[in-house]
Each structure stands twice: as C-alpha cells, then as structure tokens.
Amino acid sequence: xxxxxxSAPLLTTRALEVGIAGRIFCRELELSLQPGESLxxxxxxxxxxxxxxxxxxxxxxxxxxxxRIAGASYAQLGARSSARxxxxxxxxxxxxxxxTVLETALVGxxxxxxxxxxxxxxxxxxxxxxxxxxxxxxxxxxxxxxLSGGERQRLAIATLLTQAPQLYLLDEPLAxxxxxxxxxxxxxxxxxxxxxxxxxxxxxxxxxxxxxxFCSRALLLFDDxxxxxxxxxxxISSDSLSRLYGYPLREVGAGELRWFMPx
Amino acid sequence: MxxxxxxxxxxxxxxxxxxxxxxxxxxxxxxPIGPLEALxxxxxxxxxxxxxxVRSLRLPRALTGFACGGLLALAGALLQVLLRNPLAxxxxxxxxxxxxxxALLAIVLGLGVSxxxxxxxxxxxxxxxxxxxxxHGEGGWxxxxxxxxxxxxxxxxxxxxxxxxxxxxxxxxxGMLFWLMGDLSQTGDPKLVLILLAAVLLVSLPFAxxxxxxxxxxxxxxxxxxAVRPLRRGVYLVASLATxxxxxxxxxxxxxxxxxxxxxxxxxxxxQRLLLPASVLAGGSLLVFADTLARTVLAPQQLPVGxxxxxxxxxxxxxxxxxxxxxxx
Numbered sequence: 001x002x003x004x005x006x007s008a009p010l011l012t013t014r015a016l017e018v019g020i021a022g023r024i025f026c027r028e029l030e031l032s033l034q035p036g037e038s039l040x041x042x043x044x045x046x047x048x049x050x051x052x053x054x055x056x057x058x059x060x061x062x063x064x065x066x067x068r069i070a071g072a073s074y075a076q077l078g079a080r081s082s083a084r085x086x087x088x089x090x091x092x093x094x095x096x097x098x099x100t101v102l103e104t105a106l107v108g109x110x111x112x113x114x115x116x117x118x119x120x121x122x123x124x125x126x127x128x129x130x131x132x133x134x135x136x137x138x139x140x141x142x143x144x145x146x147l148s149g150g151e152r153q154r155l156a157i158a159t160l161l162t163q164a165p166q167l168y169l170l171d172e173p174l175a176x177x178x179x180x181x182x183x184x185x186x187x188x189x190x191x192x193x194x195x196x197x198x199x200x201x202x203x204x205x206x207x208x209x210x211x212x213x214f215c216s217r218a219l220l221l222f223d224d225x226x227x228x229x230x231x232x233x234x235x236i237s238s239d240s241l242s243r244l245y246g247y248p249l250r251e252v253g254a255g256e257l258r259w260f261m262p263x
Numbered sequence: 264m265x266x267x268x269x270x271x272x273x274x275x276x277x278x279x280x281x282x283x284x285x286x287x288x289x290x291x292x293x294x295p296i297g298p299l300e301a302l303x304x305x306x307x308x309x310x311x312x313x314x315x316x317v318r319s320l321r322l323p324r325a326l327t328g329f330a331c332g333g334l335l336a337l338a339g340a341l342l343q344v345l346l347r348n349p350l351a352x353x354x355x356x357x358x359x360x361x362x363x364x365x366a367l368l369a370i371v372l373g374l375g376v377s378x379x380x381x382x383x384x385x386x387x388x389x390x391x392x393x394x395x396x397x398x399h400g401e402g403g404w405x406x407x408x409x410x411x412x413x414x415x416x417x418x419x420x421x422x423x424x425x426x427x428x429x430x431x432x433x434x435x436x437x438g439m440l441f442w443l444m445g446d447l448s449q450t451g452d453p454k455l456v457l458i459l460l461a462a463v464l465l466v467s468l469p470f471a472x473x474x475x476x477x478x479x480x481x482x483x484x485x486x487x488x489x490a491v492r493p494l495r496r497g498v499y500l501v502a503s504l505a506t507x508x509x510x511x512x513x514x515x516x517x518x519x520x521x522x523x524x525x526x527x528x529x530x531x532x533x534x535q536r537l538l539l540p541a542s543v544l545a546g547g548s549l550l551v552f553a554d555t556l557a558r559t560v561l562a563p564q565q566l567p568v569g570x571x572x573x574x575x576x577x578x579x580x581x582x583x584x585x586x587x588x589x590x591x592x
Contacts, residue, residue, distance in 0.1 A: 059482050083488030090482060096347040097478055097533045107476055111488035115469055118267045118536075163487065 008071030009034050010085075010167045010200045011056065016065035018052045024063065025051060026227050031219070035166070035198035038189065040211035040232065043221035044245060049204040050091055050171050052221065056202060057088040057169045069167055083111035087165035089156055091172050091204075095144050101155055102140040105131055108162030123162075130161035133188060135181070149176035157185060168192070170203040174210070186214040208249075209259040212236045220244050236260075270537040277544035281329065284551040288325035289317050291555050293562055326453035327512055328554045328568070329547035330460045332519050334509040336546025337463060339520030340527075340538055341502040344478045345495060346406045352521035353506040356413030360420025361390025362510040366442050367427045370435055376449050379442070380511050387507035390416055395499065406481075409499075445516030445569025447554050459508045463501055464543055470494060471536040478533065516569040519546050522576040529583045549575065 011033040018025045025048025033039055043049050054060045056067055058074035066073060069085050077085070087108075095104075105127040106119050113119065131137050134154040139147070147155065153176045160168065168189060174182045192199040205211045211218055212232050219229040220240060228235055238251040241260055248263040265273070289301040296304070296313050304317035338353035346355070353359070365386025369379040398412040424443070431439060441448075467474075473494055476484035485491045509516070523546040524538065531537055553571040560566060 054482070057486060059485055079485060079490045080488040083486065086486075088482075088486035090480075090486075093480065093483070095479065096349065097528070099533055103532075103534075104479075107479065107487060110472060110476055113472070115472075 008068070010070055011202065012068045012071075013056070014066050014068075016055070016067065017063040018048060018055050019063045020048070020051050023048075024225050026221060027225055029065070029227060031056075031229070033167075033200050033202065033217075035200055036193050037217060038193055038201045038203070038215040039229075040215035040218045040236075041202065041204045041221065042206075042208060042211060042218060042236075042241075042244060044223060047221040047223055049221060053169055053171050053202065053204055054088070057086060058082055059088065080111050083163065083165070085165055086167040086169060087160045087163045089160055089168070089170040089173055091175065093152060093156060098143045098145050100140065101131065101136060101142050101144060101147070102127055104144050104155055105158045105162050108159045108164070111163065126164070127158070127162045130158040131155075133161060134158045134185075150178060150181065153177055154181065154185075157188075161188075164197075166197060166199050168199060168201040168203075170201060172204050172206070174205065174207070182210070186210060190214055208236050208241050209257070212258050213256075265531060265534055265537050270534075273531055273537060274540055274544065277541055277548070281544050281548040281551070284548040284555075285325055285329065288328070288551050288555045289321050291559055292316070292321060323453050324447055324450050324554065325551050327450040327456055328447050328550045330453060330456035331447070331509040331513040331516065332523075332550025333460045333543035333547035334456065334463065334505040335516060335520040335550075336523035336542040337460075337467065337539060338502040338505040338509070339546075340524035340535070340542045341467065341474070341498050341505075342520075343524055344474045344535065345498045345502065346410050347478060347480070348406075348410065349525065350521070351410070353502065353509070354417065354515065354517075354520070355410070356394050356503070357390040357416035357420055358387045358503055358506045359510050359515040360417045360424065361393075362387035362507060363424045363443060363515060364420055364427070365389075366514070367424060367431070367439050370439050370442065371427065371431050373435075376451060379449075384507055384511040387503075387510055390420060391503040391507065441567050442514040444567035445514040445572070446567045447513050447550075448558070448565050450512060456508055456512050459505070460543065460547075463505045464540060466497075466501055467539055468536070470497070471534075471539055474498070474535040474539075475533070478535075513550075514567075514569070516550065516572055518569070518573045518576045519550055522580045523549060525580060526576075526583060 009032045011031060013029055013031040016029040017027050041049050041052065051060065055062045058067065069082065074082050106123060108127070109119055109123045128137065128140065131140055134157050136151065136154055136158060139151065144155065157173065173185055177185060189201045193201060203215065215232050217230065218232045218235045219227060220235060221227055222244060228240060238249050238260060241249045249260045250263045252259050252261055286298065286301065290296050290298060294313065294316055296317060300313050301317055304314040335353050342351040342353060342355065343349055362383040363386065365382035366379050369382040394413050394416050398409040428436065428439060473489045476487050476489050477491065477494060481491045524542050527538055527541045527545055531541060550568065550572060553575055554568045557566040557568040557571045
C-alpha cells in the first residue's frame with residue numbers, strides 16, 4: 001500500500017458534475033484544498049450541499065469528473081486506506097441496536113486495526129480523549145439510544161476524532177448543537193487545521209457569519225447549478241448571500257466579526 | 264465492548280452448555296441410558312442395544328439438531344445486521360417459503376426423505392435468487408427494498424403453501440404440517456450440515472468487525488473503511504445458504520433465528536465477533552434441548568420441535584427483555 005502523497009493537495013476535484021435524480025447541482029467544479037485550509041459550503045435547502053459532500057467523501061459517484069484525496073482516487077485507495085485519510089460526518093444517524101457511547105466512539109478505530117485485531121487500551125484511551133474533547137467523557141457508559149440530539153451529534157464528532165483522518169468532511173456539524181457547543185466545535189476543527197497534523201476541513205454550514213469567521217474559503221451553491229468560490233472575505237458578502245438565499249441580507253459587524261442579518 | 268478475554272470466557276461457557284445439551288439428548292428417551300453408558304457407546308464398546316440407540320438414532324439426530332439450530336441463529340444474526348432490523352429472522356426474505364413449496368410438493372408426490380430435502384433445497388435457492396434478482400434493481404439495493412421484496416415473496420410462497428395444504432390428500436397432511444412446524448424426526452446423516460455450519464461460521468468471522476459497522480448504517484460503514492457492496496452481497500449469500508441448509512434438513516423451525524441472536528445480544532452486547540459464534544452455540548444448544556423435550560414430553564408421541572422452541576424461547580426472551588428495560592430505566 002502506497003503512503004499518501006504528502007505534497008499533493010488533500011482534496012482536489014476536476015470537472016466535477018454532481019446531481020441527483022436528473023437535477024444537476026454543480027458543473028465543472030474545480031476544487032483544491034491544501035492542508036490547514038477550511039472550506040465552507042453554503043446554499044439553500046436542496047441546493048445539493050450534502051450530495052456534493054458525499055461525492056467528495058467517495059460515498060456517491062459523480063455524474064462526471066473526478067475526486068482525488070491526497071493525490072489518489074477513492075478507487076485506487078480502496079475503502080480502508082481512504083478511511084485513514086478522510087472522515088465524514090453524516091447529517092443524520094439512526095442507531096438500530098443499542099451500544100454504549102464509548103463503543104460507538106471506538107468504531108472510529110476500525111480503519112487502523114488489522115482484521116483480527118481487537119481494540120487495544122491505546123485505542124480506548126484515544127476514544128476517551130475524543131469524548132472528553134466534545135464534553136461527553138461522563139457519558140461513556142450510557143446507551144446511545146438514550147442520548148439527546150445534541151449529544152448524539154457530539155458523539156458523532158468524537159467518533160470522527162477517534163478515526164483521526166487528515167481531511168474532515170462535515171455535513172452540518174452544528175446541527176442540534178446549542179451556541180456554546182457550536183463555537184467549541186468550530187474551534188476544535190480550526191485547532192486541528194492549525195495543529196501539527198495539518199488537517200483540512202470542508203463543512204456544510206447554514207450560518208454565513210460563522211462561515212466567514214471560521215473558514216478560510218467558501219463555496220456557494222446557487223439554485224441554477226452555478227457556483228462561486230474563493231476566499232471567505234471576498235465570497236461571503238451581503239450581495240452574494242442575498243442572491244444565494246433569495247432574501248436581502250445586511251452586513252453588520254464590529255472589527256473582525258461580520259454578521260449577516262435579514263434586512 | 265467485550266475484551267477478547269471475556270469473549271473467550273463466554274464462548275467457553277457456551278461450549279459447556281452445548282455439551283450438556285448433547286449429553287442430555289443422548290441419555291434421555293424411551294430407553295434411559297446412563298452418562299457412563301452413553302459415553303462408552305460413543306466409543307463403540309457399549310452394550311448392544313444402548314450403543315445402537317445412541318450411535319445410530321440419538322447422536323445423528325442431536326448433531327443435526329445442533330447444526331440446524333446453529334445455522335438458523337447465525338443466519339438470523341447476519342440478517343438482522345444486513346437489514347438493520349432487530350425483527351429480521353432467517354425466514355423474512357422468503358427462503359423458508361420457497362423451501363416449503365418444494366418440500367410439500369415432494370410430500371404430495373410421495374417422495375422419500377432425500378426427495379423432500381432435495382426439492383426443499385431447490386425451492387430455497389429459487390426464492391433466494393428471485394428475491395436477490397428483484398431487489399437488485401438499477402442502482403443497487405437498499406435494505407428497505409430488499410426487506411420489502413423478501414416479505415412479499417414470502418407472502419406469495421405462504422399462499423402457495425396454504426393452497427397445497429388445502430388440496431393435498433388427507434393422509435399426507437400430518438407430514439406436511441410437521442414439516443412446516445419444523446421436525447427433526449426424519450433426519451439422516453449429520454455430516455453435511457455440520458460441515459456447512461463450520462464453513463459458514465469460518466467465512467463470517469473474519470468480517471465480524473465490519474459487520475459491527477454495517478449495523479450502524481451503510482454510509483457510516485463505507486466512510487470508516489468497509490467495502491459495503493461486496494460485504495452486503497456476501498452476507499446475503501451466506502445467510503441464505505445457511506437458512507436453506509437448515510430448513511432443508513429440519514423444516515421451518517421458528518423462533519431460533521429471531522430469538523437466539525437477541526438473547527445473546529441482551530446478555531453480551533452487539534459485538535458480532537462474540538455475537539456470531541455465541542449465537543451458533545446457543546442456537547444449537549436450544550434446538551437440541553427443545554428436540555429432546557419434543558420426543559420425550561408426550562412419548563411415545565413426538566411433537567414438532569418448532570412448537571417447543573417457541574414455547575421455551577418466548578418466555579425466556581420476554582423475561583430478558585423486561586429485565587433489560589428495568590436495568591436501563
């Protein structure tokens with residue numbers, strides 16, 4: 001198995017066309033994400049944000065074009081090697097069977113274990129650290145089916161941290177979270193991007209102010225299948241957002257912080 | 264999540280339980296045989312009648328029962344993961360229905376044991392291929408589509424079975440009903456099912472941790488490094504073959520495939536690395552216990568073992584379920 005190419009961008013797409021059931025969400029999309037960068041995906045409901053993200057995660061085939069992570073395609077890498085490079089946070093989860101919070105976080109170790117390995121004490125320690133990072137350390141032995149929506153969301157993030165990929169693809173990471181946990185989650189991923197593992201993240205967000213504050217870049221998916229991408233400072237503006245959401249927005253802000261209010 | 268050590272301890276305990284069930288099956292019956300005598304008979308130097316009864320009647324029947332119980336429990340555990348549905352059992356996808364049509368046809372035609380088994384297996388394979396072909400439309404199958412297709416095919420087979428019962432001659436009805444309820448009195452050589460049981464378990468075990476992930480959802484599993492498509496097909500194939508083999512040998516014995524994986528899950532958690540082998544041992548033991556009861560309770564009359572598995576399984580299951588709910592609440 002080849003080690004991932006460290007000089008290649010973590011995520012690239014070439015002439016990517018994404019659609020579902022005959023509807024096209026974006027055409028000829030060229031993305032390139034370097035270690036340390038973060039990209040926010042913004043768009044209206046049904047604009048194809050989640051579909052695009054699952055194509056980027058290799059879970060759906062694109063209509064045309066290709067996706068590469070660390071310089072290789074998903075087919076070249078195979079499921080297991082891919083899982084050591086990219087992690088994916090699903091938008092919704094359902095647990096058919098009961099299991100404890102710690103067991104759920106531990107499944108993140110799967111791509112790092114050999115076929116006959118059992119999770120070691122080191123793996124369990126890593127899972128407990130991930131649970132502590134999202135404030136779930138005390139609930140380690142609770143049954144997942146008894147958790148609240150926000151707790152489940154944080155558990156999914158902990159599972160992703162246990163997986164420890166380099167590229168984080170986050171579908172609505174802030175769903176169900178209250179304000180303090182929203183900021184804590186965004187800061188957590190920002191720290192990973194700055195840290196020595198030089199992670200990168202792509203996240204679907206609904207709050208342009210948070211996107212402008214925490215993501216270096218932004219991709220806007222318009223309803224007509226066109227896209228706009230670039231530096232957050234330039235792309236996220238009251239003009240482009242008003243066009244994106246089809247509702248006039250006004251920028252308010254103090255210094256570094258920018259916020260967008262419905263006019 | 265059990266540690267490897269704890270898993271081995273639990274499995275060792277279950278091996279003990281299965282040996283107890285086998286010992287009981289060899290000793291109990293119209294001719295009671297003592298433990299030492301039964302043991303001696305196994306090594307071919309027991310008394311003439313007792314040795315003959317143990318070796319040629321009770322041992323093959325108990326071994327077939329154990330293998331079928333193990334196969335059904337394993338198939339149930341696999342299908343519950345594949346369909347992500349705790350209510351799934353080996354018959355939910357219509358395999359027993361297909362086997363039932365084949366077996367009843369053979370009984371109506373007056374074929375012998377091998378004819379019944381042969382046609383039952385053909386029927387099971389037919390139902391399996393039909394469901395797989397129909398559920399696998401364009402763009403692969405989802406578990407809801409597979410489940411729905413299986414349930415519908417099972418319902419269709421059920422109608423054909425009822426039709427055959429309605430028009431079958433009187434003297435064949437009893438045999439047909441016993442087959443449908445599950446019956447171990449017509450068993451032959453246990454070697455084939457035992458080998459199949461071992462093969463199916465050995466094929467499944469290396470994928471146990473991947474099955475843990477599949478139980479959490481196909482996309483989640485794929486994102487965590489499981490090649491979901493081939494895994495699902497493999498699980499469907501293995502579970503179907505296991506069911507077909509069990510149903511062919513022992514008829515449509517109910518409840519084992521649904522209840523045993525649940526019993527084990529309630530007792531030890533949902534780690535397939537432990538759940539799969541533990542289900543095999545527990546399912547085999549339960550069926551052997553039930554069959555021993557089935558041939559002794561109203562002796563000399565033999566009851567269909569499927570009735571006994573339900574009568575034992577249901578209260579045990581309800582007890583564990585209420586206890587589990589109380590522990591959590």
